[in-house]
Amino acid sequence: MSENKKIALVTGANKGIGFEAARQLAKQGITVLLGARNAERGEEAAAKLRGENLDAHFIHLDIQDAATHQAAAQVIEEKFGKLDILVNNAGIALDAGEKPSEVSQDLLRKTFDTNFFGTIAVTQAFLPLVKKSNAGRIVNVSSGLGSLTQNSDPNWEFYEAKPLAYNASKTALNAFTVILAHELKDTAIKVNSADPGFTATDLNGHQGYKTVEQGASIITDLAILPANGATGSYFDDQGVLPW
Numbered sequence: 067m068s069e070n071k072k073i074a075l076v077t078g079a080n081k082g083i084g085f086e087a088a089r090q091l092a093k094q095g096i097t098v099l100l101g102a103r104n105a106e107r108g109e110e111a112a113a114k115l116r117g118e119n120l121d122a123h124f125i126h127l128d129i130q131d132a133a134t135h136q137a138a139a140q141v142i143e144e145k146f147g148k149l150d151i152l153v154n155n156a157g158i159a160l161d162a163g164e165k166p167s168e169v170s171q172d173l174l175r176k177t178f179d180t181n182f183f184g185t186i187a188v189t190q191a192f193l194p195l196v197k198k199s200n201a202g203r204i205v206n207v208s209s210g211l212g213s214l215t216q217n218s219d220p221n222w223e224f225y226e227a228k229p230l231a232y233n234a235s236k237t238a239l240n241a242f243t244v245i246l247a248h249e250l251k252d253t254a255i256k257v258n259s260a261d262p263g264f265t266a267t268d269l270n271g272h273q274g275y276k277t278v279e280q281g282a283s284i285i286t287d288l289a290i291l292p293a294n295g296a297t298g299s300y301f302d303d304q305g306v307l308p309w
């Protein structure tokens with residue numbers, strides 16, 4: 067392995083947009099670690115990419131289980147000594163049409179546990195390794211549904227999509243992007259939110275009209291931003307999104 071080879075970790079990479087982002091990053095010549103909570107699914111996904119001659123490896127990572135964050139960070143420290151790219155992709159959407167006035171505390175908490183609290187815990191566990199990269203990049207996979215500006219715009223294409231738990235968890239994740247980017251503003255690390263757009267995956271019963279290739283492209287772009295690229299911002303494949 068070349069010492070200069072970049073190392074990327076993508077969470078929730080066993081399927082969907084995360085799997086495709088892992089593939090796109092590996093196609094850039096990056097060593098990609100596919101984080102997955104289920105070893106069988108994760109190993110299978112990594113083997114599929116290796117079958118395409120890509121440098122891809124499974125790493126056990128459950129967003130909800132801090133012990134797996136620590137164990138994975140230790141493995142990466144020992145094997146690579148750094149992490150260049152962290153893609154916080156793993157996410158859940160549990161809302162099933164509940165009115166915001168009636169949504170349960172349980173659904174809200176479960177959603178936030180993964181999409182917000184767990185994602186922050188993962189980032190905190192890997193940040194010391196990202197600081198060892200000379201060009202660290204953190205991509206928080208948000209959603210256009212996390213934009214308060216778009217949620218308030220009756221002319222927005224998805225104005226009627228108001229699942230409170232999911233949307234609010236992504237708004238909170240966007241706050242993490244802005245505030246972590248501020249903490250790291252005097253470092254080489256760039257932190258951005260990505261909106262893949264409405265993409266056909268298990269998350270939405272494959273109703274999305276974008277392919278995973280299209281959905282993952284903004285994640286890949288933000289993961290390999292050049293030194294003069296943005297930080298503390300929010301993008302889809304058309305450009306900057308309003309918070």
Ligand SMILES: NC(=O)c1ccc[n+]([C@@H]2O[C@H](COP(=O)([O-])OP(=O)(O)OC[C@H]3O[C@@H](n4cnc5c(N)ncnc54)[C@H](OP(=O)(O)O)[C@@H]3O)[C@@H](O)[C@H]2O)c1
Nearest residue numbers: 078082083103128129130155156157209264265267268269
């Ligand atoms: N699809 C869209 O239209 C769309 C639009 C905007 C944003 N997004 C965001 O894109 C990201 C990827 O979503 P997707 O559409 O690709 O959905 P998906 O196909 O359902 O994939 C979600 C991934 O997250 C993993 N995951 C969930 N909870 C986890 C946990 N506790 N620990 C580790 N991994 C966990 C899943 O693992 P398992 O296989 O083990 O469940 C799976 O690998 C999410 O953050 C989502 O909010 C999606």
